[in-house]
Amino acid sequence: MPYVNIKITREQEALTAEQKAALIKGVTDLLVAVINRGPKTTVVVIDEIDTDNYGVGGETITERRSRGQ
Template sequence: MPYVNIKLTREQEPITREQKAELIAGVTELLVQVVGRGPGTTVVVIDEVDTDNYGVGGATITERRKQGK
């Protein structure tokens, strides 16, 4: 059973419900085409991560964006 976890940053312009549905359908179809797995056994999870909850180089993404990095 394929299990795909998509992690996206939660931005000011949120990803819409329709866009999420399109991602789920597209990833499922890609797995069907590439690895031959049935869509009924494919799980796709989308996690939205707040930019305060991860960082690079010792600073949160929120802070780095404020600094123009």
């Protein structure tokens, strides 16, 4: 019954529904494979975050992208 929250930036090329479904299935399968926790009530929530609102190393992702990183 684990709970998983994934926060990723919302890029110009948005995540597709298929990619989100693959993340949800993949992380649920991973938890079964590694720690054998029953998957039925595993909950996964994906938060897509604007690049202005996500910072790494003291800079927003928008700033990092503008510098080519």
